[in-house]
Amino acid sequence: MIGRPRSPRSSGGTPRVRHTLLGVLAGVAALLATGVTAAPASAAPEPGVMAPSAQRNALDFWTPQRMRAATPLDILSVDRSEVRASAPRKGRTAVVAPSAPGSDVGPLAIPHGGGPWSGGGAVAKTAGRVFFTYQGRTASCSGNAVTSANKSTVITAGHCVKMQGAWHTNWVFVPGYHDGQRPYGTWAASKTLSTPQWTASEDINYDIGAAVVAPLDGKQLTDVVGGQGLAFNTGYNKPMYSFGFPAAAPYDGEKFVYCSGTTFRDFLLSSDHGLTCNMTGGSSGGPWFTQFDEATGTGLQSSVNSFKYNFLPNAMYGPYFGADAQNLYQSAQSS
DSSP, rough: OOOOOOOOOOTTOOOOOBOOOOOOHHHHHHHHHGGOOOOGGGGGOOTTBOOOHHHHHHHHHOHHHHHHEEEBOOEEEOOTTOOOOOOOOOOOOEOOOOOOOOOOOOOSSSSEEEEEEOSTTTHHHEOOOEEETEEEEEEEEEEBBBBOOTTTEEEEOOOGTEETTEEEEEEEEEOOOOOBOOOOEEEEEEEHHHHHHHHHHHHHHGGOOEEEEEOOOOHHHHHHHOBBEEEEEOSSSOOEEEEEESSSTOOOSOEEEEEEEEEEOOOSSOOOEEEEOOOOOOOOOOOOEEEETTTTTTEEEEEEEEETTTOOEEEEEEOOOOHHHOOOOOHTTTE
């Protein structure tokens, strides 16, 4: 596959981040470029808002063949020379309880640097793959359904909803994806959004995104798969579990993978959490949980898979869920 590096950028002291999206075959890319629906000039939609017609087009667009052909959006990469990032704003500790039912599972190894999740439980239903069109190409990330007032909120990474100044299109969420199967259906986004800092300048400390998905067959998302809890402003150096659907080698996107261990605060360029983890592209946006219970598969989402340093390939980093992450969640659940 062909790499597509992004030019460095910086703004207001934020780090310059190089994004890489693995390319699809040229013939497939040309075919799929026709899948983007343009809104009439007289009715330009709000950025990140999908009209009902666009939602239907997205559901039709994502055939099993296109899902298999979608290339993983790379984990963001940061070089040693990229310096200084704005620190995330803190606030009061806040917790949202899970609404997902659990099931009995056996204990797994912790810490774990990356491997298939065999525990089942609620997380196997709430987490899923995200598919979208990016610059005329098909791509994939990961995401997670959370407890919310609208029962329709998915949390992912900022670069999984918007990158290089453009909002992704044909955005869908497939909870419980495995081995090409979609046991709980495909859910089209009615709206995608991100933190103000990511939206404005793609600040690595705020690489958090959300989507509000439309009802499917008359049902709301978390009524079907449940919702995980969330935690904001709970500090660093916590035992955490990270999940995702890595699709770049040595993974293929068909398996649900996890890492676990005690996190550390990034001492280099960001204010992110760090975790020993070998997940690759496609896992971006997958959830990180504190207070994760292997016996039920439930926890409090406290970050997402975001970036790796080029010189530390076995460490994953995820943004701190502070005041702006909490505001993003509130905006999404009230949409």
